[in-house]
């Protein structure tokens with residue numbers, strides 16, 4: 447199917463893009479186009495104007511700062527997946543980006559676009575919430591920070607306002623005891639395609655080997671990527687052994703409304719979430 451007719455704007459600067467967005471109600475930003483274009487072809491989205499930010503300089507870099515890694519709006523999934531600094535400090539994000547779609551999608555789609563799109567089964571959002579990342583949203587009236595845990599509001603709905611562009615994802619750098627991992631079952635088996643259930647685990651381990659902090663991001667099973675707070679809390683103060691991992695996995699869907707869809711029943715998705723919580727925690731705790 448063809449999309450409905452729309453105006454196409456390709457600003458040369460961020461300021462130009464922001465003022466076009468502010469003055470064109472209902473316009474949609476396009477970064478990689480890997481979700482926007484299919485949605486327009488299916489006529490699920492029919493924006494009057496598409497603002498393509500793909501030609502703006504200075505948005506395609508991954509930069510290591512003192513306490514965080516900055517991932518610009520036009521950093522592609524493959525760039526996030528192959529960047530050694532991201533792998534060293536934010537393994538869960540690196541893995542989630544590497545298991546997003548196929549090579550064509552990973553070469554065009556952007557990490558920030560995957561956040562802004564807020565698909566219920568997207569991989570990288572689970573990593574962003576587990577890693578305690580921050581979204582930097584800019585409009586023509588200024589910039590604001592949104593914690594990743596507050597960013598995913600509902601299916602295909604983020605906390606961005608209509609006039610805001612997600613210009614950067616900030617991921618905290620790992621400290622000595624912190625590490626993370628992402629694991630999933632994709633819709634076509636293994637790690638391929640959107641997550642039927644995907645789990646990002648982040649843990650901080652003290653000098654005595656006990657877990658001093660933990661966050662677990664869940665995707666695929668509910669209506670939005672969500673932190674499994676009870677599961678993470680149950681790990682804190684434990685030795686991070688098999689028993690505490692199993693106990694945490696048993697709590698992973700507490701507070702999450704698991705949704706049945708084409709890919710599984712509530713029981714199956716709950717089971718998968720538990721299995722992948724165990725796997726992600728084992729990997730994260732093993733370092």
Ligand SMILES: Cc1cc2nc3c(=O)[nH]c(=O)nc-3n(C[C@H](O)[C@H](O)[C@H](O)COP(=O)(O)OP(=O)(O)OC[C@H]3O[C@@H](n4cnc5c(N)ncnc54)[C@H](O)[C@@H]3O)c2cc1C
Nearest residue numbers: 477478479480481482547555556559562568569612639640
């Ligand atoms: C065949 C196929 C397989 C896929 N498999 C997976 C998968 O396994 N796992 C997975 O997680 N995803 C998967 N995806 C989705 C893919 O990751 C998309 O690239 C991603 O979700 C959106 O990134 P994008 O840069 O292409 O955004 P676009 O398609 O350009 O935009 C998507 C939405 O986000 C908004 N947006 C984009 N960038 C910004 C921004 N910087 N600021 C504000 N709003 C913005 C747009 O307005 C639009 O509403 C798949 C897609 C395809 C086509």
